[in-house]
Amino acid sequence: MSSIRVTLTEDDAEFADVFERSIVSESDLELTGCFGSGEEMLTGLPAAPPTVALVDLVLPGLGGAECIRQLAESFPQTSFVVLTGYRDDERLFGSLRAGAAGYVLKSAKLSPVFEAVRLAAEGGAPMSPGIARRVVRHFQTQTSRPEPGMNELSRRENEVLAALAQGQRYKEIAASHQLSEHTVRTYIRRIYFKLSVTSRSEAVAKFLRQ
Secondary structure, eight states: OOOEEEEEEOSOHHHHHHHHHHHTTOTTEEEEEEESSHHHHHHHGGGSOOSEEEEOSSOSSSOHHHHHHHHHTTOTTSEEEEEESOOOHHHHHHHHHHTOSEEEEOOSOSHHHHHHHHHHHTTOOOBOHHHHHHHHHHHHHOOSOOOTTGGGSOHHHHHHHHHHHTTOOHHHHHHHTTOOHHHHHHHHHHHHHHHTOSSHHHHHHHHHHO
């Protein structure tokens, strides 16, 4: 089985060094690029788009969210995952609206980060537990006018989209809603069509704005 191609954009040289030395022990992961700034990422990533791009938010010069915004549409095959120490809602929702597929907090252990990479490669939306709770609370308390197209979604389609946004994989959505994976994929295709989007991150961004 081919390895999951990963890039890291991180200006903390010490963290980047630990990451580079640690990922070599993960047989299914391959680090194909390590960038120290957003500008380096914008020029380096397109040369060989990875499966998953880990991006720090606070970078010298161009910020991580803006890098994701510029690259996500052109490289839909790449899942962009924020890797940061910041927990505030403004950065969280700003990065998701920019096109990030997940938001993972840095910690002393890298194993959760590597698991997040695997989940993103499978089409999931990885989030640290505390971050996921904030997203759920946002869904539960959001009362503003629906995003155009959202009112066309059926109850089940809204449930599937909410599960996607919470980071669940297709098989997890299928199990929790007593559906087949094929049916879940059908719902997702309908969601994309109704919302006029082409990716999970775009659909989630519209869901966050409702």
